[in-house]
Amino acid sequence: MSDLRDAAAEWLSQDPDPDTRAELKAILSAGDDAALASRFGARLEFGTAGLRGELGAGPNRMNRVTVMRAAAGLAARVRRDAPDGGVVIGYDARHKSELFARDTAAVLTGAGLRAWLLPRPLPTPVTAFLVRELGAAAGVVVTASHNPPRDNGYKVYWNDGAQIVPPVDAEISAAIDAVGRVDELPLGDDWTVLGEDAVQAYLAALGDLPLGDARDVRIAYTPMHGVGRDVLLRALDRAGFPAPAVVGEQAEPDPDFPTVAFPNPEEPGAMDLVLALAAGTGADLVIANDPDADRCALAVPTADGWRPLTGDEVGALLAEHVLRHTTGDDRLAVTTIVSSSLLRSVAAAHGVRFAESLTGFKWIMKAGAAGDRMVFGYEEALGYSVGGDAGLPVHDKDGIGAALVAAALAAEARRDGRTLADLLDEQARRHGLHATAQLSVRVQDLRLISDAMARLRSAPPAELGGRAVASLDDLAEGVDGLPPTDGLRFRLAGDEGSARVVIRPSGTEPKLKCYLEVVLPVGEGEDVANVRKAAQAALEALRKDVGRALGLA
DSSP: OHHHHHHHHHHHHHOOOHHHHHHHHHHHHHTOHHHHHHHHSSOOOOOSSEEEEEBSSSTTSBSHHHHHHHHHHHHHHHHHHOTTOEEEEEEOSSTTHHHHHHHHHHHHHHTTOEEEEOSSSOOHHHHHHHHHHTTOSEEEEEOOTTSOTTEEEEEEEETTSSBOOTTHHHHHHHHHHTOOOGGGSOOOOOOEEOOHHHHHHHHHHHTTSOOOSOOOOOEEEEOTTSSOHHHHHHHHHHHTOOOOEEOGGGSSOOTTOTTOSSSOTTSTTTTHHHHHHHHHHTOSEEEEEOTTSSBEEEEEEETTEEEEOOHHHHHHHHHHHHHHSOOOTTEEEEEETTSOTHHHHHHHHTTOEEEEEOSSHHHHTTOSOTTOEEEEEEETTTEEEEOBTTBOSOSSOOHHHHHHHHHHHHHHHHHTTOOHHHHHHHHHHHHOEEEEEEEEEEOSSTHHHHHHHHHHHHSOOSEETTEEEEEEEEGGGOOTTOOOOSOEEEEEOOSSSEEEEEEEEOSSSSEEEEEEEEEEOOOTTOOHHHHHHHHHHHHHHHHHHHHHHHTOO
8 A cells, every 4th residue: 555655645746736636635644545546556548549537636537647648648659650740639528628638738739749729618520520621640539428427538539530549549558658757748838729610611521411402300409418519500500400499408518417317318318308308399300419429319209209219220210311312332331240230231222332340430430441432330329420422521420410411311201201210110121120229237346247258258158038049259359350359249040030149348338238139020011010019029038138148137
């Protein structure tokens, strides 16, 4: 424990933040060894696109020292390729985000690089877009996306406007390790604060999306206490859509997210307020962004009330719309190995190229081959990158662009006397009903996850959900030409239809995530609603058996 106290004392001597200094002094004064070990017994790893963790003092928390070290490591790596390069810096409205962004700008300019700081809290895709628009060497967004209020994060983009992948992430991590005391770093003050023309450039690029000409649609919207509202309202107005009804309680950015347990549209109850608003205003469509507006959730009215769509359902609908409104045999549609297999069928029906990637948009953007023109990419966790004949305006998930295309899709359907629910049923009749679900197990001890994965590898189940395991792929060995990753894929056989289960540790949270899919045929004249019920029953059986196999649920 004396080593931890020494580390805390060194931290105190260089920490520029009075808040975290006061926190650490109180811990030392109280002799709270557990709190000290939690902050200094480990450190945040620079991994999935950057850093993410709880705010507080010490190397295992997000704070100004951690951020300045990350910025210095990034600067060292950028200077290796682009000694005179620049970095675009964006931030959301979370606690300390603007301060962390300004610290990043000071460190980067002190290292001799250019830094462009966004004018205010803005959606993450604005920064991703501006990296390429400004010819920057890299980009940074200070955000924890949809994490709880106590968290913040540090997302890094490379010069292609996409999130970093190996080996760049490991090289930045090694450069961070080599950083000394942050109070000895040279700091600059000559960064550029971008103006509204930067936001206008992003909005203009969205004008090239395949929006069609239908505009009559009534939308209920929530930014979920985040930064998406103003930019989305401007995007809808520029495109000629009517202004949506906005949830008043969630309209303004609020880092405490007071109306939701988790500010994630996927979480139960998170969309309750916008669903109530939709019901009260006679809306045709519900749109929700997560707090940094890189994700987009939809809900549609049905005979049984409003139904939130899964990420896979939204992905299939957006893909169909994009492929219907674009041209060229070089078009590419991409999704991940944990997303629904429906996109493969949709792409084939439209005669376009298809590719699968590992989980995460950093991998989606690297999918395909030379000569491919990606016009659509998505992951089941509500992330979509939507493009047109000119390709993708944003090389990352973009909740604003996806919302625009969703509005166009709903308006087009409304003009034709249909709903998005009707379109889903039509897809099921053409391609079979692809029903997906998740089982996520959150743990306190990360060893429980590694132990569960080891058990599944050494003694895999022979049957799941009443279906025999036909094959098992260990993704750690690399499959289908993909890089190795920790995960298992079970393909299941059955008398009718097919099924699949993918199990992997989360890259950003202490969770084991299981992705379930059941594909059932829809016979001529068969009621899709009945097939949907059968698929849900099959998914529930899978969920129970997978939970038992994990030994954690």
